[in-house]
Amino acid sequence: MHITRRTLAAVFAAATGIAAATLPTTALAQTKIKMVLNWKYQGPQAWFFIAQDKGYFKAEGLDVEIDQGEGSSASITKVTSGAYQAGFGDLNALIDIAAKRPADAPVGVYMLYNTPPFTIVVKKDSPIKTPKDLEGKTVGGPANDGALKLFPAFAKVAKVDASKVNITNMTPNLREQMLLRGQVDAIFGYVNTVYFSAKLVGIDPERDLRFINYGDYGMDLYSNAIVFSRSFVKDNPKAVQGFLKAVNRAINESLANPEMAMDHVMKREPLLKREVEKERLVATLKQEMNHPEIAKIGLGDVDGERLKRAIAMVVEANGLPRTPTADEVFDRSFLPARAERASKF
Template sequence: MRRTRNLRVLMVAVIAAVLALAAPAARAQTKITFALDWVPYGKHAMYYVALDKGYWKEEGLDVTINRGYGSGETVKRVAAGTEMYGFADIGNLIVGRSKGMKGRTIGMIHDKALHSIYTVEGYGITKLKDLEGKKLGAPVGHASRVIFPAFAAVNGIDARKVEWVDMAPEAQTPSLLARRIDAAPYFQTEYPTVKAQADKTGKKLRGWLYTDYGLDIYSNGLLTTDDRIKSKPDEVRRFVRGAYRGVEWTWNNVEAANEIFLKYHPVMSKELTIQHGKMVLDHLLSEASLKNGVGWMEKGKMERTNEVLTKYQPISPPVPTEEVYTNAFLPKLMLKPRR
């Protein structure tokens, strides 16, 4: 009798242990799609950290990361329900909302915008005004192209005198180096890759970072739809929390984070991946995020971002700033500036 009782106790304990182990796995069955703004490269390492370290799994989310085709396309895909979450530029999101796409930024990543424009020395562009009369190439939805009219306005460039050539992302740099175009907009994190290709041809780049030339606005962040925020707020909170755990780990383990990224994308250059990763982290912190936590969006700066885009894009009808973003789902992630 005692042996039977002991066997029953043991069986109950085993079943309890199995159920305990199964619980996290069962919770992890909520499938989530997450679209990047571009082809994955080093600046996206933080999301692969969240995936690889199981941060989203611990939140009950089985996340699939998909490549992007420009921020404009990511905004469209999220708004259409093709993707559940995205990583895209705020300018494209505002343009999308004016056209009825109900996306909303739920956490900032590029607090200091990464928009830039590059040319090659010898192409006749030594100052920004020289862009007039030149050909610039980029996808229609490229974030740096979308806000170029604002950048042009604050720097005395007549945007009407700039000719745009529509092209796929992978065609930009070959077209620039072959002088099929005179200049191209990029994210600053792409610079190491573009420079490496230019070096092979013996050409030198010349560039301008928008934020250094009068355009201090927000850039890329995490986004989802108003409907998802309303119907699944807990899921949104868990997605954001998992993503920013990836940000935190990457901040504290830069090279290891990029090693994780390379596990998923082994054909990428290790050296360039680390450069990309460090560069995006340099644009993560601001006074607002140091005070309120990483990802926090300041009302005044968001209003300025919206006003600049509305004025120079132009955007019609105007989009109320409060519809563009929310800080409601952000964890209180405090990071110390690097020395």
């Protein structure tokens, strides 16, 4: 006869007078979550690793597997496909899917990058001074880069004829070198991604680069958020809530102790340049995650009216078939209490 673990528990309980229901059932209680990151291992992912390493996920009954990503837009696509239940990716890519395939689109549940990080980078001595100067030039970026995906919207807002801009793709590790070698006139990226990737290959971004930031031209967009598949949110609301509780706790610890946070990043990839990644982590906290609105609503939440404007901007610029509601795109009901979420960095 095959004796199961549950049968053994019942036998033990009968012999000892302990109810079987009170015995540990950790193996049965853990909810599995596969999560995809926005990119390869970097400093500003520390909170996910802390929550995993310190058992914060486990304490919430979660068995979380974390994979590296291939771009903030690609993370949204992977959650949409069902390959992952959770992701860290660009909310604007989510808006695009929600407009086209609302039943399949993931939903944002915790906003991290509340200040638009999207940029076009040129060499310091480039004749490109304004977005209009991009006409007739070649701009490169990885195919799944968030700034590249949003370029049609940026071009419309900044009054650039996008048809006159030649866009080319390259692998992420060649982006900064191709710009410096003159193989492209400009590159797409996130400010801190390009800034610190440049430092890693010996480029001084302060001396050698200039940044044309989308946010300076009226594109007051949200960016990377924690997202979950719509079906997982419906079927596992407690798991989503527990996931955010664990990550929020780890974010607070990262704020208090960036060195500790970096220990968990380096554990994933010892070959990273620790000091550069620590700088990237701190810069991301101070710039991309520190919009003035969090003094009122706290990190993790969104301003409803601002999100509506952002949705409308993305829909109009890309000619999308419908305008998703703010509630379709972001669900704040799983957030930790306001007092538990950071207000400023």
